[in-house]
Amino acid sequence: MKSFVNLLVVIPIGPTCTIEFVLDTISSVMYYVQSHKKIIIVDDSQIPEHEKKIKDLFPAVVILKNKKSHGKLLGLYISLCHAYSYALDHFTFDALLRLDTDALIIGHSPESQIFEFFKSNPNVGLAGRYVKGVASPDDFGNVWMNGGRELIVAIIKIFTRYYVRHPFIYWKIRKILFKAINQGYELGELVFGGAYAFSYIGLKRLQDNGLLPLKNVLGAELEEDHFFTLLISYVGLDLGDLASGELPFGCTWQGLPASPETLCEKRKKIIHSTRFWKDMNEEEIRSFFRARRQQ
Numbered sequence: 364m365k366s367f368v369n370l371l372v373v374i375p376i377g378p379t380c381t382i383e384f385v386l387d388t389i390s391s392v393m394y395y396v397q398s399h400k401k402i403i404i405v406d407d408s409q410i411p412e413h414e415k416k417i418k419d420l421f422p423a424v425v426i427l428k429n430k431k432s433h434g435k436l437l438g439l440y441i442s443l444c445h446a447y448s449y450a451l452d453h454f455t456f457d458a459l460l461r462l463d464t465d466a467l468i469i470g471h472s473p474e475s476q477i478f479e480f481f482k483s484n485p486n487v488g489l490a491g492r493y494v495k496g497v498a499s500p501d502d503f504g505n506v507w508m509n510g511g512r513e514l515i516v517a518i519i520k521i522f523t524r525y526y527v528r529h530p531f532i533y534w535k536i537r538k539i540l541f542k543a544i545n546q547g548y549e550l551g552e553l554v555f556g557g558a559y560a561f562s563y564i565g566l567k568r569l570q571d572n573g574l575l576p577l578k579n580v581l582g583a584e585l586e587e588d589h590f591f592t593l594l595i596s597y598v599g600l601d602l603g604d605l606a607s608g609e610l611p612f613g614c615t616w617q618g619l620p621a622s623p624e625t626l627c628e629k630r631k632k633i634i635h636s637t638r639f640w641k642d643m644n645e646e647e648i649r650s651f652f653r654a655r656r657q658q
Contacts, residue, residue: 365452369398370474371459373446375405375439378432380464382413384637387649389421391468394656395632398474401425401454405446407432407439425449437580440587444576447566451575457481459561463635465645466558466614469652470632473611480605481562488565488595490603492555492614492635502607502629503621511589512551515540518585529582536583539597548596556588557635558614560605568598623651 372392376385385404392402404417406428414426427449433442443461450459458477462468480490492501499507518537544550569575574594583590595602606612613620613631619640620626626634637648 365455366401367399367455368401369457369478370396370400371450371454371456372396372400372402373405373443373450373459373461374402374464375442375446375461376408376413376464377435378408378410380408380413381645382416384645384649385413385464386416386420387653388462388464388467389417389424391652391656392462393421395468395471396474397472398457398478400474403427403446403450405429405442407434407442433581435587437583437585437587437590440590441576441581443587443591444574447561448570448575451566451570456563458563459566460633461556461559461561462633463557465637466633466635467637467649467652468632469626469634469655470611470630473632476611476632477560477605480603480610481560484601484603485562485564486601487603488562488568488598488600489554489559489591490562490605491559491612492557492606493602493604494553494555495549496551501615501620503613503625505615505620507615509551509553511553511586514585515551515589515593532580532583535577536580536585539577540593543593543596546596546599548593551589552592552602553589554592554595554602555614555616555635556586556591557616558612558633559588565595565600568600569594572598574598619648623648627655 403425406426409432417424427446494507494509497509518533611632613626614635618636618638622640637645
């Protein structure tokens with residue numbers, strides 16, 4: 364019998380992650396998420412000590428260890444698919460929040476806004492920092508230059524270097540791409556993978572269509588978040604924005620989208636990336652938010 368939780372939180376970790384930062388991100392989830400939750404760690408690090416350190420502090424966390432390293436790009440897609448399949452096989456839930464190790468929760472009950480968003484938009488399968496077009500501005504004045512769009516366009520074209528290297532893989536992806544376009548997919552649109560939320564129906568629709576994972580796609584030079592975005596459109600669901608205005612996500616690709624103080628003032632609750640903000644490094648940024656949790 365499946366267990367019910369309001370929110371599942373999935374965090375993939377790799378060989379280059381700093382385990383102390385991983386523990387800090389888990390701590391932020393434990394502190395701020397008020398609903399019934401379960402955390403799943405996807406361990407692609409091949410470092411046995413990581414599991415022990417996580418379990419010592421958070422014994423209830425589920426750790427799924429890859430027998431061999433899948434790496435990034437669509438290797439990360441494979442790792443996450445195994446976690447998402449595990450989630451669907453063992454739990455029913457309202458939403459699933461995926462966090463990178465350099466993402467952080469900084470405000471109370473971010474899940475409530477996610478639940479309300481999916482309730483109000485039942486055809487949305489995936490939501491977060493939503494990037495469209497060649498350049499996508501956010502509320503903080505940052506402009507996301509969407510390099511992934513060029514790759515998606517290249518996949519449409521036959522006899523590019525992609526086809527020469529992996530013709531069968533790209534032919535399979537190309538067929539998915541054309542169906543997604545017919546469903547309304549815009550070339551290169553993206554729900555950024557540093558932090559995003561799946562609705563239950565979004566993941567279930569992917570599983571029912573044999574896309575968790577789609578087999579034999581390793582080798583494609585495609586980021587996992589671009590691929591999940593494409594697949595959600597392929598199965599006829601919509602993409603959603605959880606970052607604009609008073610919505611909880613404050614995310615960009617490299618570094619923070621605004622200063623720690625500004626993110627707090629704007630009531631952002633899920634942020635990426637803690638790696639840096641101007642002259643602040645990751646330890647300083649995490650210390651700032653850790654101090655807020657300890658007050």
